[in-house]
Amino acid sequence: MPPEIEKLGREELLEVVREQYEKNETLQSENDRLKKLIFGAKSERFVPEVDPQQTSLDFGGTPEVEKNPSATEIIIYEREKNNGKQKPTRQPIPAHLERIIHEIQPEEDVTGLMKIGEEVTEELEYTPGKLFVNRYIRPKYVKPGNDGEGTKVLIGNLPERPLPKCIAGPHLLAALIVAKFVDHLPLYRQSQMFKRQGIDIPDATICGWVNAVGRLLKALYEGHKRKVLLSIYLMADETPIGVLESDNPGSLHRGFHWAYYDPVNKLVLFDYRPGRGKEGPKEILKDFKGHLQTDGYAVYDEYGHKQGITLMHCWAHARRKFAEAQDNDRARADYVLAEIQKLYALEREIKETSPNETEVLAMRKESAFPVIEGLKQWMITNKPAVRPKSGIGKAIDYTLSRIDALKVYTTDAKLQIDNNLVENAIRPIAIGRKNYLFAGSHEAAENAAIFYSLLATCKAQGINPLTWLAETLRKIATHPINRIEELLPGWKPEPVDSGKPGQE
Numbered sequence: 001m002p003p004e005i006e007k008l009g010r011e012e013l014l015e016v017v018r019e020q021y022e023k024n025e026t027l028q029s030e031n032d033r034l035k036k037l038i039f040g041a042k043s044e045r046f047v048p049e050v051d052p053q054q055t056s057l058d059f060g061g062t063p064e065v066e067k068n069p070s071a072t073e074i075i076i077y078e079r080e081k082n083n084g085k086q087k088p089t090r091q092p093i094p095a096h097l098e099r100i101i102h103e104i105q106p107e108e109d110v111t112g113l114m115k116i117g118e119e120v121t122e123e124l125e126y127t128p129g130k131l132f133v134n135r136y137i138r139p140k141y142v143k144p145g146n147d148g149e150g151t152k153v154l155i156g157n158l159p160e161r162p163l164p165k166c167i168a169g170p171h172l173l174a175a176l177i178v179a180k181f182v183d184h185l186p187l188y189r190q191s192q193m194f195k196r197q198g199i200d201i202p203d204a205t206i207c208g209w210v211n212a213v214g215r216l217l218k219a220l221y222e223g224h225k226r227k228v229l230l231s232i233y234l235m236a237d238e239t240p241i242g243v244l245e246s247d248n249p250g251s252l253h254r255g256f257h258w259a260y261y262d263p264v265n266k267l268v269l270f271d272y273r274p275g276r277g278k279e280g281p282k283e284i285l286k287d288f289k290g291h292l293q294t295d296g297y298a299v300y301d302e303y304g305h306k307q308g309i310t311l312m313h314c315w316a317h318a319r320r321k322f323a324e325a326q327d328n329d330r331a332r333a334d335y336v337l338a339e340i341q342k343l344y345a346l347e348r349e350i351k352e353t354s355p356n357e358t359e360v361l362a363m364r365k366e367s368a369f370p371v372i373e374g375l376k377q378w379m380i381t382n383k384p385a386v387r388p389k390s391g392i393g394k395a396i397d398y399t400l401s402r403i404d405a406l407k408v409y410t411t412d413a414k415l416q417i418d419n420n421l422v423e424n425a426i427r428p429i430a431i432g433r434k435n436y437l438f439a440g441s442h443e444a445a446e447n448a449a450i451f452y453s454l455l456a457t458c459k460a461q462g463i464n465p466l467t468w469l470a471e472t473l474r475k476i477a478t479h480p481i482n483r484i485e486e487l488l489p490g491w492k493p494e495p496v497d498s499g500k501p502g503q504e
Helices: 010-039 170-181 187-196 203-216 218-229 279-284 298-305 315-324 330-353 357-385 391-400 420-436 442-460 465-478 481-487
Strands: 140-143 152-155 233-244 252-262 267-273 290-293 309-312
Touching: 170 187, 170 203, 170 420, 170 442, 170 465, 187 203, 203 218, 203 442, 203 465, 218 252, 218 267, 218 442, 218 481, 233 420, 233 442, 252 279, 252 420, 252 442, 267 279, 267 420, 267 442, 279 298, 298 309, 315 330, 315 391, 330 357, 330 391, 357 391, 420 442, 442 465, 465 481
Parallel strands: 233 290, 290 309
Antiparallel strands: 140 152, 233 252, 252 267
């Protein structure tokens, strides 16, 4: 035992033991959480444990019907035993696919025989994508001049191309970008795929094309940003991205993509920032008015006091805290998880039945609001009974300090119980990081934010990203800059007020 410990009195020793116990408990909790992340299931689904010896309680529900022995009868029959396996069924091949007919005649001579029918078998086949060359041949003509005019040379105009003096056409550029930012296929792998088709396009060349397209779409991205920030309800989150430092070769900078999602209009915006400080959201949200839904990151706390903004929090993050606390205090954690499960059950019912906004508010007021108020009182009562640094203590403190922001969703039908939609929007970035690992420069990271914003919006609105991007690249070079929003995914013209009869 260290000499300084031997000199301590009884009360001081008890304090040291208490501190060491809490420290050990915290470390054990962190160790269990790390083990679960590495070896355990990632699902947050909660299934309450039920003691088989526990009897059911009568809470005044459906009254038990008294059995009448004389009214019963015995029915005996046989049925095939169900082994729990359903017979597999084949999905029909979509009708829009091209059918190539192959008619196979019998090997025997069928001359003069009557045909009584036919059997049709369909096989789904694939031809790998192929590169081809558009060769534009433009004949040149000489037109003699009249009345002293000189001769003219006539030649047809080339179609507009997204990148002048670039051999790549709009569909090829779109395919490269969608393959990377939607299908997570790094550019160097795409370069290797082209080599298998007999054409060598260095990955550096492809990177140059993609960066040039990013610069070309910058004006469209700015129009998209303006549209997103006009929303009255945004979800916010952030995710890291590694960026190579040009002034320090070999080092990897930790940048961040800040994500903003409008669940009403299904618009996604990514904003790249070199860091995770408050400067990013402060600049983006400086003129925003409406509901802002976030996780527990402290950067967003100041927006709860900003005029015109109602800060909301996410029940999925609160639920996660109690799921992590199950190893520390299962009884208390399971109770809260079961109550939160009631809130999500109501949201599933709302999603399945699609009631109108008035009915949604009534359902939440009747079923969700009392559950949240009950949880609030339960946490106030139980907080003094748990250690603040324990897993359950941290979960209670996290949730109780945000309980008012957590119940905001019950006040407006368009609001969501959590910000899972924005987390789903940033998932492609997390998957992409595992494939291409990092961005080559800060400019490349900014371009990635442009591509992710527009392509994620396509996904949210059910638009084919390849078709949209190829068509946009075909038009954007000659499209008027003051009408650039017309090229955005899912763009619809604003309704024009024709005025009342008699008005000018």
